[in-house]
Amino acid sequence: MAAPSLQDGIDKAGSPVALLWKPGSPPFMPPVVHDEYVGWRQEQTAWHETVSISDLSFHMSDTFFEGPDVTRLLSAVSANNYAKFAVGQAKQFVPVTSRGLIITDGILMRNGEDSYSLTGAPSAQNWVKFHAETGGYDVSFETDPDSRNRKEGDPRLFRFQIQGPLAQDLVERAFGGPLPETKFFHSSPVTLAGASIRALRHGMAGQAGYEFIGSFADYAPVKEALMTAGEPLGLAHVGAMAYTTANVESGWIPSPIPAIYTDPDLADYRRWLPLFGIEGQRPLHGSFFSEDIEDYYLSPFELGYGRSISFDHDFIGRDALLAAKDQVSRRKVTVVLDPADAHRVLGDGFVLNHARYRVEAGDQVAGMTYQAASLDPAGTVLALAMVAEQFAEPGTAVEVVWGEHPGPGTAPDAELDLPRIRATVQPAPYNEHARTAYRRNG
Numbered sequence: 001m002a003a004p005s006l007q008d009g010i011d012k013a014g015s016p017v018a019l020l021w022k023p024g025s026p027p028f029m030p031p032v033v034h035d036e037y038v039g040w041r042q043e044q045t046a047w048h049e050t051v052s053i054s055d056l057s058f059h060m061s062d063t064f065f066e067g068p069d070v071t072r073l074l075s076a077v078s079a080n081n082y083a084k085f086a087v088g089q090a091k092q093f094v095p096v097t098s099r100g101l102i103i104t105d106g107i108l109m110r111n112g113e114d115s116y117s118l119t120g121a122p123s124a125q126n127w128v129k130f131h132a133e134t135g136g137y138d139v140s141f142e143t144d145p146d147s148r149n150r151k152e153g154d155p156r157l158f159r160f161q162i163q164g165p166l167a168q169d170l171v172e173r174a175f176g177g178p179l180p181e182t183k184f185f186h187s188s189p190v191t192l193a194g195a196s197i198r199a200l201r202h203g204m205a206g207q208a209g210y211e212f213i214g215s216f217a218d219y220a221p222v223k224e225a226l227m228t229a230g231e232p233l234g235l236a237h238v239g240a241m242a243y244t245t246a247n248v249e250s251g252w253i254p255s256p257i258p259a260i261y262t263d264p265d266l267a268d269y270r271r272w273l274p275l276f277g278i279e280g281q282r283p284l285h286g287s288f289f290s291e292d293i294e295d296y297y298l299s300p301f302e303l304g305y306g307r308s309i310s311f312d313h314d315f316i317g318r319d320a321l322l323a324a325k326d327q328v329s330r331r332k333v334t335v336v337l338d339p340a341d342a343h344r345v346l347g348d349g350f351v352l353n354h355a356r357y358r359v360e361a362g363d364q365v366a367g368m369t370y371q372a373a374s375l376d377p378a379g380t381v382l383a384l385a386m387v388a389e390q391f392a393e394p395g396t397a398v399e400v401v402w403g404e405h406p407g408p409g410t411a412p413d414a415e416l417d418l419p420r421i422r423a424t425v426q427p428a429p430y431n432e433h434a435r436t437a438y439r440r441n442g
Contacts, residue, residue: 005271008271020257030059032147038236053230059146060146063129065141069138070115079096080309093107093124098265098316103123103259106121126277174230179199198212198213245373249378251334257293302328333426334383336378337372337383337423352371352372353371371383384428399422402420
């Protein structure tokens with residue numbers, strides 16, 4: 001008997017929202033990595049004031065694509081520019097539907113002339129694999145899933161992220177001198193502890209740093225070399241709790257709802273996707289509830305990916321993006337919760353969640369949050385949110401409705417007597433370095 005598809009799950013539940021709405025779902029925590037090493041507050045402080053190491057080897061899926069048609073395939077299914085994509089370079093991968101709505105993003109690295117790897121949540125990888133299989137391309141692919149879904153064995157690659165004001169000092173101590181000058185999101189081949197690895201100029205919290213990538217066979221000696229070099233600098237190992245808060249201040253919304261659940265043109269894709277994959281199991285919850293899943297869809301322009309979009313080639317969704325690029329009505333912002341209100345409603349134990357909380361301005365719904373996290377250096381809880389343009393100016397006073405809507409069967413605007421937290425709109429990224437200097441020399 002064939003395994004149920006995403007479309008089977010939608011049909012049985014009655015709607016996409018009925019399938020996905022799961023009040024009170026816990027936040028995603030990266031597998032294998034400890035929740036905390038020295039305490040999440042100290043770990044957050046380290047990437048602001050000293051230096052930190054994050055072990056990213058276990059929680060992301062990798063799919064490796066190669067073949068004579070691989071660039072043509074990727075060009076057809078994403079809005080990225082491939083004419084100036086160097087070997088060793090990485091890009092924010094931007095796949096959209098024919099309606100110009102995001103599937104979800106990922107990090108695409110060019111490993112050779114006809115070889116790429118796509119890293120992150122599986123949704124973008126699934127999109128490319130489907131078209132590789134059904135589009136007649138001469139392309140092969142292999143997926144190494146995250147460590148929750150891998151049946152056996154180790155990951156194929158390790159990833160260690162070094163970031164913070166002393167990141168360069170750590171790197172020079174580890175390598176015996178500075179690394180080759182490298183542009184943002186480009187990489188250089190280097191050697192550490194006898195292992196040939198890549199140094200990608202990249203960081204998740206908007207701070208200076210590198211991501212070191214190599215064969216998992218070299219995991220232990222490379223990590224030991226980095227840890228030893230960082231010890232005199234006060235290096236902090238970042239656990240799962242602190243790591244999953246970093247994107248809130250760097251302005252990256254992880255795993256937005258893929259815009260695939262309602263488009264009749266994507267019926268075959270929904271039948272291809274398994275029900276028990278990320279598209280059928282990643283939960284929706286919070287105080288912002290709609291029966292229409294399309295109210296949760298996003299465009300790449302709203303997410304801030306406009307600089308990654310190139311109209312120099314034909315791709316799925318090109319015409320829709322051209323029509324939408326000057327019609328963006330929502331903006332990604334940081335909502336800074338009033339510290340006293342946050343303490344009153346959340347207490348001292350809150351670290352993060354991924355709920356869609358309703359953001360209100362007066363008697364109007366201004367938008368919704370996508371992730372909220374306690375940021376100790378900021379002294380309060382920050383939430384990444386998408387709000388209508390008229391409420392997006394820094395300093396705008398709003399309220400966040402905190403709590404869980406029960407979902408289908410209860411009206412979206414039902415009076416649920418949920419607590420409200422005063423808040424102020426600020427830019428995204430919230431981190432000034434991420435906003436003003438992160439991509440310099442890119």
